Each structure stands twice: as structure tokens, then as C-alpha cells.
Amino acid sequence: MFQLKRLDKYLILRFLELFSATFFICSFILLMQFLWKHITDIVGKGLDFSVILEFFGYSALTVIPLALPLAILLASLMTFGNLGEKMELTAMKAAGISLFRIMRPLIFLMIFVCVGAFFFSNKVLPFSQKQLWSLIYALRETSPELEIPQGEFYSGIGGHNIYVKEKGSDKKLLKYIMIYDFTKGFSNATVTVADSARIKMSPDKMFLVLSLFNGESFENLKDARESSRSTSIPYRRETFEEKEILIDFDANFTRMDGDFLRDKHMSKDLAGLSSSIDSLNHRVDSVDNWMAKTFVEGNFFDRQRNFARTFGSSDSLDLAKAEKYSLDSLSKDSRLRALTEARNKADFVQTTISSYSHMHEAEKLTKIRHGIEWHRKFTLSIACIIFFFIGAPLGAIIRKGGLGVPIVISVVLFIIYYLFDNSGYKLAREDVWSEWAGIWLSTFCLLPIGVFFTYKATKDSPIFNVEAYVIFFKKLKALFSKKNKS
Numbered sequence: 001m002f003q004l005k006r007l008d009k010y011l012i013l014r015f016l017e018l019f020s021a022t023f024f025i026c027s028f029i030l031l032m033q034f035l036w037k038h039i040t041d042i043v044g045k046g047l048d049f050s051v052i053l054e055f056f057g058y059s060a061l062t063v064i065p066l067a068l069p070l071a072i073l074l075a076s077l078m079t080f081g082n083l084g085e086k087m088e089l090t091a092m093k094a095a096g097i098s099l100f101r102i103m104r105p106l107i108f109l110m111i112f113v114c115v116g117a118f119f120f121s122n123k124v125l126p127f128s129q130k131q132l133w134s135l136i137y138a139l140r141e142t143s144p145e146l147e148i149p150q151g152e153f154y155s156g157i158g159g160h161n162i163y164v165k166e167k168g169s170d171k172k173l174l175k176y177i178m179i180y181d182f183t184k185g186f187s188n189a190t191v192t193v194a195d196s197a198r199i200k201m202s203p204d205k206m207f208l209v210l211s212l213f214n215g216e217s218f219e220n221l222k223d224a225r226e227s228s229r230s231t232s233i234p235y236r237r238e239t240f241e242e243k244e245i246l247i248d249f250d251a252n253f254t255r256m257d258g259d260f261l262r263d264k265h266m267s268k269d270l271a272g273l274s275s276s277i278d279s280l281n282h283r284v285d286s287v288d289n290w291m292a293k294t295f296v297e298g299n300f301f302d303r304q305r306n307f308a309r310t311f312g313s314s315d316s317l318d319l320a321k322a323e324k325y326s327l328d329s330l331s332k333d334s335r336l337r338a339l340t341e342a343r344n345k346a347d348f349v350q351t352t353i354s355s356y357s358h359m360h361e362a363e364k365l366t367k368i369r370h371g372i373e374w375h376r377k378f379t380l381s382i383a384c385i386i387f388f389f390i391g392a393p394l395g396a397i398i399r400k401g402g403l404g405v406p407i408v409i410s411v412v413l414f415i416i417y418y419l420f421d422n423s424g425y426k427l428a429r430e431d432v433w434s435e436w437a438g439i440w441l442s443t444f445c446l447l448p449i450g451v452f453f454t455y456k457a458t459k460d461s462p463i464f465n466v467e468a469y470v471i472f473f474k475k476l477k478a479l480f481s482k483k484n485k486s
Contacts, residue, residue, distance in 0.1 A: 007092075008105035015079045015106055022078070023071035030063040031056070041139040055139075058132035061124065065376075068117060069383040070414050076106070076391030077406040084399025099458050103392055110388045114381040121377045122269050130267035148174070148199075157208065157249055159183040172198055177212070179245075192217040192245070201249075208249040213242055265366075265373040273374040280367040284360065291356050364431070371435035372428050382443050383417070389450040393457030413446075420445045 004012075035056075042055060083089040092102055148154045154162045160183075165176035174197045181190040194215025202209055219236045261267045268276060390413060398405060421442035428438025 004105065007097075007102075011079070011102065012105050012109060014082070015075055015109070018078050019071060019075035022074040023067060026067040026070045026074070027060060027063055030067050031060055034059050034063055038136060038139075041136055047139075051135075055132075055135055058128050058135065061128035062132055064120065065125070065380050066418075068113075068380065069387045069417070070410065072110070072113070072384050073387040073391040073413060074406060074410040076388050077395040077410055078401055078403075079106075080392050080395030081398060081406055082395075082401030084396055085401045089396055089399070099393070099396060106388070106392065110385055114384050117384055118377065118381045121380050126267045126269055130261045130264075133266070134261060157247060160247060172200065174199060177215075179210075188220045190217060190219045194243075202246070206248070208247040210245050210247065211242070212240070212245065215240060215243070217243075265369040268370075268373070270374065270377050273370050273377075277367060277370050277374065280363060280370065284363050284367065288360070368429060368431060368435060372425065372439055375436055375439040379421075379439055379443060383446075386443065386446050386450050387413075387417075389454050390446065393450075393453040396457045397453070413449075417442050417446055 042052060080089065083092075089102070093099070148156075148162055148164050148167075150164055150167055152163070154164075159181065161180040163178040164174045167174055175195070177194050177197045179192040181192070184190070192212065192215060194212040196213045198211045200209050200211075201207070217238045217240070219238075263276075265273065265276075391410070394409065395406070398409070400406065424433070424438035424441030426438075427433040427441075428435045432438075433441075
């Protein structure tokens with residue numbers, strides 16, 4: 001039966017301590033960046049705490065694909081940097097333990113992490129993205145919390161402009177208020193002025209209730225459908241001491257069903273993406289074949305019928321005879337009909353091709369998005385492995401623990417990874433590269449770095465020792481000088 005040795009337990013515990021801390025920090029930083037983009041969707045909406053907490057929860061799940069590789073890189077770099085700085089790594093090697101043997105328990109741990117990352121990308125991430133974006137769309141449709149400013153017109157209520165000169169200490173009392181109601185059209189606006197008013201929401205939060213005191217209202221009674229020749233404009237004037245009006249203002253948060261996103265690439269698992277890609281390929285091929293058949297049969301193999309219809313002949317003309325005709329041999333009326341027919345035919349073909357092109361590009365773009373998402377299911381797991389084989393050997397080489405040097409190196413490497421990953425994604429999305437080449441670009445670029453650092457760490461090569469490079473170039477120079485003399 002396999003049992004963990006004391007050294008294995010020690011390394012796993014040290015790594016997990018650092019990994020939990022770095023993963024929390026990385027997730028928090030990326031979450032703040034994500035929230036900064038959507039801060040306008042949640043601020044000033046009067047949302048319940050449960051809705052905000054749900055938004056934070058789904059947002060935290062969506063940043064894991066970026067936070068997890070960065071946390072693994074930073075934790076592995078700090079773990080082996082601390083071991084090297086405290087001479088523990090040197091003691092292990094002096095006892096005959098190779099670097100691969102030291103890394104072995106963490107390699108098995110990374111395998112479990114990668115398997116979990118794949119299931120997270122395949123099952124949890126699509127669900128969280130679907131719920132998050134349905135929540136974001138609902139938040140964008142929610143009306144902002146009512147806040148009428150002083151001394152300027154407020155147009156945040158649909159179809160109304162409200163002017164308030166002063167506000168009371170409780171913010172509910174409005175002094176010297178003017179209301180323009182444009183719900184019946186700009187030419188039939190209703191104007192209401194009052195010395196003061198009190199504002200509140202109806203119990204169901206569907207209406208804004210304004211209690212007006214000591215004011216007047218003016219309403220245009222002219223029907224917009226009446227003749228514009230009429231010069232008289234009837235209106236109604238009302239003077240009141242107290243009046244209550246209702247304004248439509250839905251302040252409720254209406255949750256949207258996430259099923260409207262079920263056909264999107266971001267809300268599908270691996271099986272759903274594969275099925276959608278097959279369907280899209282079949283659909284694109286079917287449309288291409290149908291369009292090709294239609295154009296060939298309608299424009300190349302139907303010339304006799306078009307010729308006879310153009311010149312008003314019901315006789316069947318063979319193609320060889322039709323080729324002898326030219327515009328110069330036709331009468332003026334026949335020539336005009338021929339040119340008109342040709343122009344109409346060309347316009348129709350151009351319109352058809354343009355419509356087909358837009359439809360084809362839309363279907364192709366959808367297929368590309370599905371293909372990109374299919375490959376992304378695997379890149380998270382592979383990125384975790386690669387970042388571990390970069391961080392662990394590099395930490396054993398630099399032998400610097402703490403948060404100073406490891407954070408600098410991790411940030412630089414992660415920026416390189418992010419730039420390659422984002423560039424590859426854009427190239428694949430724009431159909432410049434294939435989906436697999438664009439999405440796996442960052443992996444192909446970082447894999448040699450991981451292999452290089454691992455090889456150098458196992459050989460105890462001084463990568464960051466300047467004297468070693470000086471000696472190497474001196475030997476190289478001497479070798480070239482010897483060849484030139486010979």
C-alpha cells in the first residue's frame with residue numbers, strides 16, 4: 001500500500017499553505033478588476049444584499065481560469081525558493097535525493113489539480129458564466145435608484161423631465177418643482193408646477209407617487225391628428241391646493257432566466273460544444289452547396305430561356321446561334337430591354353451574394369467561437385502543469401523565498417502568458433489562424449521555458465550567474481579564433 005513519507009507530507013503542506021494564500025490574493029485582484037468593469041451595473045440600483053452576494057460569487061468563479069495558473073506559479077516558486085534559501089534543498093540533494101524525487105509528491109498533486117481544473121472548466125464554468133451574464137443583463141435593465149438633483153432638469157424617468165430648485169433635509173420634500181410630461185408626445189406636453197411636493201415609491205415599487213401642493217397644471221388639448229391649418233390651440237388649466245400623480249417607474253429587480261443563453265458557446269460543456277460544431281459545419285456546408293447549385297443552374301445553364309424571354313421569342317434557340325447576337329445587331333428597344341434585364345440580373349445577383357455572405361460569416365463566426373471554447377476546456381489544465389514546471393525549477397535555481405523576487409518573476413511570466421494567450425485568441429477569433437493554433441499559442445510558447453528551467457535545475461546550472469555567461473562567450477570566442485587561424 002502506498003504511503004506518504006514524512007518528506008512528502010512536509011512538501012505538500014508547505015505548498016498548500018502558500019497555494020491557498022496566493023490563490024486567494026490572485027482571485028481577489030482579478031475579481032476587483034472584473035468588478036471595476038461592471039461597477040456601473042450594480043451601483044445606485046438599490047439592490048438587495050443577496051443579489052450583490054450572488055454577483056460576487058459567480059464573478060469569483062469566472063476569474064478562476066486566470067487565478068489558478070498564476071497561483072500555482074507563485075506558490076511553487078515561493079515553496080522551492082524558501083527551501084533553497086533555508087538550505088533545505090541543499091540538504092536534500094546532499095542526502096542523495098534528486099530534484100525530481102523532491103518534486104514527485106507535488107507532481108502527483110498537480111495531476112489531481114489539473115483533473116479538477118478540467119471538470120471545473122467543463123461543468124462549473126459554463127453554469128457560472130450563464131448565471132453571471134443573465135444576472136448582468138438583468139442588472140443593466142434595472143432602473144437606477146431615484147436621485148433627483150437640485151437646480152437642474154432630471155431626465156432619468158422615462159417620458160418626464162423634472163426640475164427641483166431646493167430639497168428638504170429628509171430628501172423627500174421637494175420645493176419649487178416643475179414637471180414636463182412628454183408621454184403623449186412633445187407637441188402635447190403637460191406642464192405642472194407646484195410650490196412643494198413629497199415623493200415616495202408605491203408599495204409594489206412600480207410607480208412613483210408625487211404629492212403636489214399649491215400649484216397649477218397646463219395641458220394641450222389639441223389632437224395631433226387635426227389639420228395643421230387650425231390656428232387655435234385649446235388647452236386646460238388646473239389650479240390645485242393638493243394633487244397626487246402617479247408616474248410609471250419600475251424600481252424592482254427582475255431576474256432573467258438563463259435559458260436565453262443556453263445556445264451560447266460560453267454556457268456549453270464539451271459534449272454540447274462538439275454537437276454544436278458538427279451541426280454548424282453541416283449547416284454551413286448545406287448552405288454553400290445550395291448557393292453554388294442555385295448560381296450555377298440559374299446563371300450558366302439557363303441562358304437559352306433567359307435569351308428567349310429577353311427578346312420575346314418563344315422558340316428554342318440553341319446556344320451557338322445565341323452567341324452570334326450582339327448589342328450592335330439589335331434594335332434600340334431590344335438593346336434597351338437587354339441592358340435593363342442585364343442590370344436587374346446583376347443587381348439581384350449582387351444582393352443575393354451580399355445577403356449570403358453576411359449569413360455565411362455569421363455562421364462561421366459562431367462556429368469559430370464554439371471551436372475556441374472547445375479548446376479552452378483543456379488549456380486551463382495544461383497551463384497549471386506548465387506553470388508548475390516553470391515555478392518549481394526556477395525557485396530551486398534562484399533560491400529566494402518570500403514575496404519579493406517570486407512576485408516579480410511571477411508577474412513577468414504571467415504577463416508574457418497573458419499576452420500570448422490574448423493575441424492567439426484574437427487571431428483565432430478573427431479567423432487569421434485556426435482555433436487550435438490560436439488557443440494553444442501560449443502553451444507552445446511556455447512549454448520550452450518549462451523544459452529549459454527543469455533541465456537547468458536538475459543539472460544545477462547557474463542560469464542567473466553572469467560569470468558563467470562571460471566564461472561561455474570567452475570559450476566561444478576562442479573557438480572561433482582557433483578556426484580562423486586554421
